[in-house]
Each structure stands twice: as C-alpha cells, then as structure tokens.
Amino acid sequence: MNKQTITDWFKELQDEICKGLEDLDGKSSFKEDNWQRPEGGGGRTRVIDDGNLIEKGGVNFSAVSGPTPKKILEALNLPETDFYATGVSIVLHPQNPWVPIIHMNVRYFEMGNGTYWFGGGIDLTPHYVHGKEDGVTIHSILKAACDQIDPEYYARFKSWADDYFFIRHRNETRGIGGIFFDRINEQSEGKSKEDLWQFVQSVGKSFVPIYSDYAQKHRSRSFNEGNKKWQFLRRGRYAEFNLVWDKGTKFGLDTNGRTESILMSLPPQCSWEYDHQPTAGSLEAETLNWLKKDIDWI
C-alpha cells in the first residue's frame, strides 16, 4: 500500500460516513466544497446543518502536499523536504442536548525522505454524563479495534486521549474520551506499515457504529430550555478547547490552512456565562464529576 491507496481509501471512508450520517439524520444532506491548496493538493469539505439529528457538522477529506511547513521541520529538526498529508476529520454537533458531540480524525503523513506516520482518534463529548454506562459503547468498540492489533494499544491510546482532549485552564476533560494516537510507524511500534494501516482503517470504520448507537439511544428524548442552555455552555467549552489547545487547529491556522474547513468544528450556537455553577445535585453538576482523566469506562 502507498500514499495513493491510503488517499483513495480515505476518500471512500468520507463517502461511506456521509452516506451513513445522511441515512441516520433522515432530513439534511451534505453540501460539498472542493478546494485547492495553492502550494499543492486540496480537499473535499462536506458540511451538513439543520438536520433532524445534526444541527451542524462537517466530514472533511484532504490530501495536501508541497514543501514541508517550517514549523514541522523545526519541530523535527529536519532539512527541507516535501510532504504529503491526507486524512478525514469529523465533528458533529447534534440538535438534541442528550446526544453527544463526536469527533474523529484519521490521518497519514509522509515526507520526501521516506519518513511516514499515522495518527488519529475518536472522542465523545456528551453534554450530560450520568455514569460509566455512557462510556461503554465508544470505549468497547475502540478497545476491540485496538485489541486486534495489540493488547496494549487501548490502554495506551485511551490514556493519550485523556491527556490530549484536556481543557487545561478548566482542569476538566473535553468529554469522556476515546482514543488518540499520533506519529505511529514501524520504528515507533515495531509493526509493519500494513498492520498499522489495518488498525487505522478499523478506527475509521468504527465511527458510524459508535455514533449511531448514541444517536439512536438519545435522539428522541425530550428536553427543556434548561437542557438547551446547558448544551450551549458545554459547546462554549468545546470551542475553548478547539481554539486554545487543539494542536491540529493551531497548526492549521498558523500555516495558512483553509480556515473554514479547520473551523467547521465550532458549534452552531454557544454561550458563556461568568462563573456558571450548576445547582448541587443536578444532572449538570453530576456531569462535571465525570469530566476527569483515568476513568475506566468499560
């Protein structure tokens, strides 16, 4: 398998996921923007809004190339060389506050000198967390994908997600986690590129089953104004994480990436209130107790 095979597979994954989400939504469909990057490559940004299930979301594919951005060369202490990067990125903000926000990214990076790596992850941000039962589906499905390649991967990548999707200035996790991994390759893992690619494909394929489960379970649950208000506040935290801490977002904005594609992750509507404190004993207060690292959700 080479970069073209990987690229083609990611494109198909985008198609499949969009199809799966349109079926699930039942009302809205994706609109596509094809864009070119002046320095090389481009992408297919697909966004959906005002659906039955999804209020605003994006499923983006890109394959970009050209001279490696200076920031990467400096970080890795490398001489000038070309790069090729391809992947699929997703963020979905649901209408119903009982349905979680979800994020997925799978990516492949290759440089002129032969260096390559895979990265990716899926994580879930429910507006409400009741208990460990809320983490079972996502963590079980991701654990199964990890176990196929290495019995130690789930623990390692789950913990990596806890550390990565962490809102440091709030001392809280973005949600209930999932898995995250970056810059894995033959050298770092002692596994063949083919095996790692199989793993990345398993992660990509697990997106629709995971999201469908949460969506179907919660989409018909009735909610009130207080639930919407809480959803808007939690979306504010999501925006804080993405704009302040997310390395992918930061890198994209720093290196003159396509702003509208990068910021498709931001919520349709959100709010901030000074020092908001949920009522003691409320579901909102309970939720905050679950936004911690190192919870064993399975």
Add this chain to the structure above:
Amino acid sequence: MNKQTITDWFKELQDEICKGLEDLDGKSSFKEDNWQRPEGGGGRTRVIDDGNLIEKGGVNFSAVSGPTPKKILEALNLPETDFYATGVSIVLHPQNPWVPIIHMNVRYFEMGNGTYWFGGGIDLTPHYVHGKEDGVTIHSILKAACDQIDPEYYARFKSWADDYFFIRHRNETRGIGGIFFDRINEQSEGKSKEDLWQFVQSVGKSFVPIYSDYAQKHRSRSFNEGNKKWQFLRRGRYAEFNLVWDKGTKFGLDTNGRTESILMSLPPQCSWEYDHQPTAGSLEAETLNWLKKDIDWI
C-alpha cells in the same frame, strides 16, 4: 509615584468606570468577586449582565505579584526575580447589535531588578460599520490623549492596534481599532515615568466618554432577527480573536491565571456558520470592507 500610587489609582478607575456604566445602563449593577492568587496578590472581578444596555461585561482590577513566570523570564532573557503587575481590563458586549463591543486595558508591570513598563489600549468592535464616521469619536478622543504627550504617539499606537487586533486566519481586523501600546518606559520613550503615567491615566479616563457616545447614539435603534444573527456571528469572530491570538489571554491561561476573570471577555451567546457570506450590497457585506488595517478614521 510608585507601584502603590498606581495600584490605588487603577482601583479608583475601576470604581469610576463601574459607576459610569451602571448610570449608563440604568438597570443592572456590577457583582464583585474578590480573589486571591496563591503565589501573591489578587483582584476584584466585577461583572454585569442582563442590563438595558449591556448584555454581558466585565471591569476587572488586579494587582498580582510573586516570582516572575518562567515564560516572561525566558522571553526577556532575565535571571529569576520577583514581579508586580497591576491593571484594569474591560470588555462589554451590548444587547443591541447597533452598539459596538468595546475593550480597554491599562496596566503597569515592574520587576525586582527595577525594570518597569506600562501597556494598554482601547479598541472598538462594531457589529456594523457604515463608514469613517463610525471611527471618529474613538479615534479623535484617543488622538487627543496621545497628542498631550507626543504628537507622534497616535499614529504609532493606532497602527500598533491595527496590527495587534488582527484576526490573522480571517485576514480581517477585529473591529475599527483604536490604540495599543506595550512595554513603554523611560528607556523606550525618552520620557519621564511621570509623563508616561499621565498618559496611561488619560487613556483610562477616556473610556467612559468614548463608550457613552456610541451607546447613547445607537442604543435605541430598533433591530430585527437578521441583525441579531449577524451580531452572534461577529461575536464568534471576537471569541476567535481572544482565544486564538490575544497574547494577554494566552499568557493568562498558560500561567494558571484566574480563568473566569480572563474569559469574562467571551460573549454571552455567539454562533458559527460554515462559510457564511453576507448578501452583496448588504450592510453586513459593507461592514467587512471596513475591517482593514490602515484606515484613517479621523
């Protein structure tokens, strides 16, 4: 004048501004949170919401001290030493989309080795800009404050504001600017500390007159749903600037500052829409044409 004189004056400025804003608002009053910083010092955070004029705003005073944060020592290449920093920070989000968002900051910084500097600025972010007339009040009042100390300050600090309050990933200014200055002292300016302090005081004193003028001019203008929608989108850009580019916010979050005081600048409610494009010829489209550097507003 010493750090205590400056601190006391900033406290009084906070009192005066809060009083002025309560009079102007006519409905809501400020709520105060006194906080202590574990490493030294503390602050008086004052927030207002749900007013006649102001939907959400903060007027914060702080005076913090202790070992200089490593980030500053590294940036300035200094040995370990104590610091003292005091200032007043304001952001106001109005109810009415015809009234602009306003920001002010005045600050003083001193280190154990005797180094000191002043910084500050005021800038205006109207949701709608019709033309140069919208910039006359703020820029004329700030120019007058600058001219008192140096005929070249307005041009220099106006241009500094254009560069600072710039949303790089959007290639647009945050609003119609104002002035911004940082790390000015005897060495950098060839002026006495007393003269520079007088200047900083003039800037602080100009806040209420500037905001009152814009508030009174526009607060009674009727608006529709489309205007509110546009206000929410513009507030989204304000959040993007503050969370992605604002050095003060970044520094505060990086150095374990008081999150709720730092993020009081965020809007009460805002929204993001993928690739929103205002209708050609609309007031919204006209506004975007004015969000550029180097416009002579006077």
